Amino acid sequence: MEHTIDRRDFLKLAGLGGVVFASGLAGWASAGTPEKDFYFVQLSDAHWGFEGSPNPDARGTLPKAVAAVNKLEPPPDFIVFTGDLTHTTDDPVERRKRLGEFKGIIDGLKVKDLHFMPGEHDASLDHGAAFQEFFGDTHYSFDHKGVHFIVLDNVSDPAGRIGDAQLAWLASDLGKTAANLPVVVFTHRPLFDLYPQWDWATRDGAAAVELLMPRANVTVFYGHIHQENHHMTGHIAHHAARSLIYPLPAPGSQPKRAPLPWDAAHPYRGLGYREVAAQQAGQAFQLQEFPVQGGSS
Template sequence: MSAQLDRRHFLRLAGVGVGAVFASGLSGCTAWATAPSRDFHFVQLSDTHWGYAGAANPEAKTTLARAVAEVNALPMPPDFIVFTGDLTHTTDDPQERRKRLREFKAIVADLKVQDIHFLPGEHDASLDQGAAFQEFFGPTHYSFDHKGVHFIALDNVSDPAARLGEAQLAWLAQDLSGLDKEAPIVVFTHRPLFDLAPQWDWATRDGSQVLAQLMPHAHVTVFYGHIHQEHHHQSAHIAHHAATSLIFPLPAPGSQPSRAPIPWDAAQPFRGLGWRDVQRHGAGDYALDQHGVKGA
């Protein structure tokens, strides 16, 4: 591990052990564990909220561009990049919504990676059931495979009631039906699939049904956004990892009466903002490398 990585918050996920908090490795499987190593890494960015204007981030018009530049400066380009929702800040005006989506898309076009995956957040999609998002980025839920890992993007935001809904649950069941139970699976979503803080809308109404479908699969990891902070949780063998945002941090779940943004600190600009590099090693160990947004 490089000295640069040592200085950052570095988290290895290497299977289940005594007292382990996370279970994202594949060390316990057979056929998949003996498969040839297929190392890769991807970058997760989340909650950019393009179009936000307010005291919680006076640098709102520059933060996304800073993150793009930092990702482009990685010594090894990621295999792909994923944005896990709330690309733009909410607006009741359909024309303004599309303007913000268009501007966001133009900014991230500067990323030096061709393979970019987008998920909507409720700020992008809940007021029009994802119609504008789909005009710019295509389907709100989908799956793809990369170097032996099956990736699933779920939409728990286009429904204003914070559900996937029966049609998408049926699609998920069909998508999973063709997989070996030992196959490594990574799920991307915006809201958490477990009840983190339902009073703050930090939950998915039918998330328990999603987890029930995923539970028979031995190696599942979930990456999500929405809560604007790093957070880690375990549902049996399924590990859940929340991402920091690129607009403003939010308080720890249930730590105060409301989820109001943590005030901007001019002495520590960009504190609590960032993105992550997810590295897969060998037969399936993951490492999360957290990057904070840098100042000028």
């Protein structure tokens, strides 16, 4: 970000609160520092089309998040959605209807530099066909102010694999970038085995991590588990985002992977989005988490 954000003014505007978590990724201030300070916003797991318990405001949380992000000043450089834009359905007509409704809502974002990837709810039943009709490729890369961003698809394969072809593409993509360039990876599932019993893993994620390991500055942002989680594989930091629909329990903390109940005393608890800042003078990305709040959307 090229201007300093006045947090007090922002908090007054959006009525939000949060905590800062620094990834601990060493060596950010090196020859591969970003060209300018900037920040982006990550939203994940909107599950548009989901209805019923445990979220009585299932059609309200995404519009509320859009309204809150629109109040950010200065605005983020871009916004990324890390999968499960919609809730799964066996009906291909309904799937496209939900994708279209989601697109209509996020078209209200003032920031127009948007990046998307599917979650298994969007893509596993048709290998990403409907998603691509609305949002384009399921894996790709782009550069922004001295940082190389990579979007990986580990959901279009219903078995939860990246696949040999995409891994070859990843190796080729990395081979075309300067070795000292900071790399940020966006994906839906975790690339490491967080809790495979609950499908919180990528079957060939270790192969992607192996390709990334030679890079000194790598950070991974993902969704899928509907909660914050921070993990290191060697020097690579992995950060999970909250959901916009319902929170899930900590890995293995209960017998089944069931959504946590709605807390009427603290509505929207566990739901939210995050802001990620890349600063030239810093040693790491800075993450700030913001909860979804009630009120008009």
